[in-house]
Amino acid sequence: YLDLKIPRSVPWKLIFLHWFHLQDFKLDFGHHQGRTSPVWHGGTATIVQSPGDEVWGVVWKMNTSNLSSLDKQEGVADGIYVPIEVNVHTPAGKVLTCRSYQMRDYVRGPPSPQYKKVICMGAKQNSLPTEYQKKLEAIETNNYAGPVPIFEEIEAAVKESKT
Numbered sequence: 535y536l537d538l539k540i541p542r543s544v545p546w547k548l549i550f551l552h553w554f555h556l557q558d559f560k561l562d563f564g565h566h567q568g569r570t571s572p573v574w575h576g577g578t579a580t581i582v583q584s585p586g587d588e589v590w591g592v593v594w595k596m597n598t599s600n601l602s603s604l605d606k607q608e609g610v611a612d613g614i615y616v617p618i619e620v621n622v623h624t625p626a627g628k629v630l631t632c633r634s635y636q637m638r639d640y641v642r643g644p645p646s647p648q649y650k651k652v653i654c655m656g657a658k659q660n661s662l663p664t665e666y667q668k669k670l671e672a673i674e675t676n677n678y679a680g681p682v683p684i685f686e687e688i689e690a691a692v693k694e695s696k697t
Contacts, residue, residue: 551593551594551595552593552624552625552626552628552630553591553624553660553661553662554590554591554592554593554624555622556581556589556591556621557588558583558585558587559581559588559620560582560584560588560589561579561589562581562582562640562642563577563578563580563643563644563645563673564577564578564637564640564643565578565640566609566613566638566639567640568641571649573682574646574648574649574684574685575648575649575676575680575682576644576646576649576675576676576678577642577644577645577676578637579645579653580635580636580637581620581636582636590657590663590666591622592656592662593622593624593630593632601633604633610635613638615635615636615637615638616638617633617634618635618636619631619633620633620634644675644676645675646675646682647675647676647677648685649682649685650670650675652685653673654670655692
């Protein structure tokens with residue numbers, strides 16, 4: 535997640551713990567039941583088991599009393615995502631059990647360029663390994679060129695944070 539996106543969509547406090555890698559999974563993109571995201575105009579992220587692959591990301595700590603709100607934000611009640619527990623590895627070799635979300639009934643589909651850019655910005659902001667950042671940059675998009683209001687909000691927040 536791009537740090538600037540979190541305060542807009544999450545009404546609780548998150549604490550950055552570590553970046554991590556998740557073994558035997560890969561990042562994929564798709565449409566829940568084949569329907570394109572009306573927010574992002576393309577596929578959205580999920581993780582799928584894939585022996586030999588790995589996903590890099592960030593671990594955030596939050597109060598468990600806020601899990602129902604997080605589930606709501608992630609579309610659990612709508613049946614879009616299901617929460618799963620995964621064991622991730624920190625740079626120090628520590629294994630943490632974390633909550634992640636996996637898209638249900640998804641049909642593979644590329645993300646919009648705007649969605650991909652937010653993912654790449656988050657990877658850069660959180661100093662994920664350069665090779666993984668290059669892999670994210672190489673993700674093919676659907677070339678959607680229309681307006682994406684949430685992306686425009688995020689871009690404005692990034693510019694504001696730099697001033």
